[in-house]
Amino acid sequence: MPGLLRGVARTAIIAGTASAVNGRVQRRQAEKFAGRDAQIYADRQAAYDQQTGYQQQAAPAAQPAQPVQAAPPSDPIERLKSLAELKDKGVLTEEEFAAQKARILAE
Structure with a gap:
């Protein structure tokens, strides 16, 4: 029995360690991808703002004032x-x- 108990305990420790490492890796990747996604969003928003800014500046110039x-x-x-x-x-x-x-x- 002591051998069986030792095997179960070793399996539990290995499984717990694997779960902890897996969770840490997932959190780290999520943070990394969140930062990347935020940067992509900011770049796209800046490009959109720049594009619409040009259109808003061009629109009044295209129409003469009444x-x-x-x-x-x-x-x-x-x-x-x-x-x-x-x-x-x-x-x-x-x-x-x-x-x-x-x-x-x-x-």
Whole structure:
């Protein structure tokens, strides 16, 4: 019996040591890969931020600033004249002009 007990004890010690070493190796690898993954994420985020930053800077430059227009005159005749000027300049299409003219005349 003492030989059997000694064998069981030796197996238990070896198994316990193996489990402890395995757990330590897994923790170390997890920390290593977590650091690597965090670095990859940071690099990708920086590249994304840089790319979107360029797009945000380019977008306002691509679109010219619209001048602030004054409130339309309250007189319907003046409003129709200013509407006709916009149509003559090409700002309004014929359909838009007709729709706005109908709206002014309906008021």
